[in-house]
Amino acid sequence: MESVLFEVLHRSNPYVRRALESITLSGATISAFVIDFFCTSSLPIAAQLNIPTYFFVTSGATLVAFFLYFPIIHNTTTKSFKDMNTLLEVPGVPLIPSSDMIKPMLDRESTDYKKFLEFSLNLPNSAGIIVNTFENLEIKTLQTIREGKCNPNGHTPPVFSIGPLLATEDRRGAGAGAHDCLNWLDKQPIKSVVYLCFGSLGLLSLAQLREIAEGLEKSGLRFLWVVRSPPSDDYSKRFLPPAEPDLDLLLPAGFLDRTKDRGFVVKSWAPQVAVLNHGSVGGFVTHCGWNSVLEAVCEGVPMVAWPLYAEQKFNRVVLVEEMKVALRLEEAEDGFVAAEEVERRVRDLMETEKGKEIRKVVEEKSLEAKAAMAEGGSSIVALGKLTQLWKKG
Known part of the structure; x- marks a missing residue:
């Protein structure tokens, strides 16, 4: 590209x-x-x-x-x-x-x-x-x-x-105040939900989607997950938007039913700024695209870093080692992430002292971001x- x-x-x-x-x-x-x-x-x-x-x-x-x-x-x-x-x-x-x-x-x-x-x-x-x-x-x-x-x-x-230069929108989502995922978030406890989204170009294989599902189910955590269809095998279609995802075909059998009381799966797109701004969201599994990083920082949401393309692996090093606002997700040599690693990292972010330390840092950066954009900032x-x-x- x-x-x-x-x-x-x-x-x-x-x-x-x-x-x-x-x-x-x-x-x-x-x-x-x-x-x-x-x-x-x-x-x-x-x-x-x-x-x-x-x-x-x-x-x-x-x-x-x-x-x-x-x-x-x-x-x-x-x-x-x-x-x-x-x-x-x-x-x-x-x-x-x-x-x-x-x-x-x-x-x-x-x-x-x-x-x-x-x-x-x-x-x-x-x-x-x-x-x-x-x-x-x-x-x-x-x-x-x-x-x-x-x-x-x-x-x-x-x-x-x-x-931070970010698209401005209503904190309930530009014209999407009634989006089902926001209504669902309204019913969840404060800072209890892990949000997973991999950007407008982030496509994962069928095997990887099922591994994420297994990891989320085993974690026992509440989650909001934006699922997109895997990339096409037809190279001529690589620049076209992916097809509407069929969740019943993409995710493990029975997954949606088994997790319906604590999970919400969104097809293709969610109003991300509104989601990150929601009080129920306590963590963000991100592809480390810079816009998403800034959105999370501005809203004070700690991250799990899962880079996919472009400069995102570079960004991950900076987020984890320098800024201290994210946890690193471990991958195999081919980039595949096992269900056990998904489970481990989301639980680390949401339940451990390390996760609390990262949350404290990113919340401080959130205040500093707002100050930078205020009059005299x-x-x-x-x-x-x-x-x-x-x-x-």
Whole structure:
């Protein structure tokens, strides 16, 4: 998917140039051009037109630190990340197992690796880096970046932490106040429910779905689980939304009946912000996508980290080792997670002292997130500085 995105956006460059030129020819001044890493190929266009360009990084500051340092790793190694079998040392970032590197970058010879390297080399050439995080969530990393330690041989642009940027919606769900799962949560005890959801692209095999079901049943805990159909065996359909899940076929026989008094299974989608905000939810099994992480942090919900794709294994290391807001789920070499591990980890999160410690940390971060977005908060101040730069431009 990443290769497709890079190529589609590269082929869009003539239209990007035409759009920028038409704005300037109309007499208007473009104060800033904001792009993400998939749009790196359009950076020279803006440079030719003397338009300041800012990269918006939708993940956290630790990923910014890695990308600034990535060219050094590239120039001092010869193996692919998947073959290194080592711990990567990046300033401002906890030690990252090379096998936990961003999934599309594991193969040094791949197109994705080369495109991400191109982004890393161009990141210092931008006018600034906008990050979807807040100062107190990644203090050490942001300080390390600003001190220039992640790009010791070159320039580090100013970094603006303006998050958490999340879709706003009614806390009962945008237009989904009567969603069955929220009504069900209303009847559950405070902080008693484990919520399981793996994002808009997170698809699990039939065998894995049944393993999760077994683990949840054995745990004896209350749960709210968003189930999506497994990925299609037809590769041509991989970019299409999965079919509506047939729960009776996907889950173990009798599972829904046996757990009906303490479990609720949702097909395909749930109003996640409203769910995490609900007082009955006490834990979150997540794929470690950054938006989901920020949503959980903002609502003070501790996590079990189960990464599936993209930069999620990288995020897991940060969540577990640096931020202390999640427990790590142990996987087999092929990524499969046994029912016993599902049971163990959800119980650890909900019932043990370790789980209580993580809950305390994430609840503190929740208060700090709200403060960052309040009047005079760090993210509002950073956004103000950014817009002042654009006004001067």
